[in-house]
């Protein structure tokens with residue numbers, strides 16, 4: 148039983164409105180979808196959502212990585228995921244979102260062949276996952292308005308993007324808390340935007356606002372700075388951009404630089420390595436969140452299966468598909484109810500059909 152053909156699709160997904168974080172503004176998510184076809188009539192789907200600012204990848208680099216990877220996967224066993232990862236790592240360094248797409252497609256195939264929803268094969272800890280919805284950086288009043296709108300839609304947790312100007316950032320967080328009241332969970336993400344001392348200044352000013360955690364306050368490679376903020380902060384600190392790989396997780400733990408870790412398939416290179424990060428963190432008593440880049444419901448379904456499977460994943464930020472106007476998935480995949488991502492009792496990732504007008508025709512076929 149082997150991989151017979153790999154089809155590659157490039158998709159361009161538009162956001163409802165320009166989405167601003169401390170690292171820049173996005174209007175479109177340019178992703179790459181893979182369809183892995185086996186010789187036993189099962190196909191698996193995976194998605195790469197490259198981020199140049201975070202994983203140094205673009206749609207073009209993903210396609211270039213596939214040029215090297217995909218021909219070598221023809222004829223290989225789709226169940227031997229560890230072998231495939233070893234092979235991909237030998238063929239190209241980095242390129243984690245490209246590798247995540249392949250890894251996801253193999254997991255989809257395994258779930259379908261076993262006739263089980265993927266999360267059941269990976270630990271089956273829960274069937275629904277509370278997600279936040281992200282509010283991009285805007286003037287404080289506008290952020291409060293957007294937050295209130297999200298709460299009225301049923302979201303019970305908000306992730307506020309900050310990290311451009313410490314004084315205004317405090318205002319943003321205060322305005323949102325005032326607007327939404329005490330019941331809604333609020334977490335904030337500075338996306339590396341502050342210097343360590345600035346981070347502590349902001350955190351001291353928002354201490355009384357019941358903030359769950361502060362994500363990536365300082366530069367990704369400033370592990371000392373992150374450790375300083377964690378030590379001084381009364382609010383838990385989550386590492387995001389500082390942790391891509393299992394080795395990064397060990398580095399952060401040894402430096403005592405975070406209370407929490409945000410795991411993303413696009414940073415880790417897929418589900419297999421994400422599971423390793425979560426296991427390392429669990430051994431160090433560090434709970435994880437599963438987050439996302441700009442995935443459609445295809446990639447978000449994979450991330451939700453992971454979040455549902457493992458006990459040590461206590462938080463989820465699985466909302467990018469909800470922020471995209473262009474819908475790739477027509478039927479199937481994870482749903483949304485009362486701020487929770489719901490996993491359908493369908494095999495594999497549970498994706499049924501795609502919108503053909505968004506998916507288009509394959510731009511590359513390897514066989």
Ligand SMILES: [Mg+2]
Pocket residue numbers: 336338362363387388409438
């Ligand atoms: Mg983040």
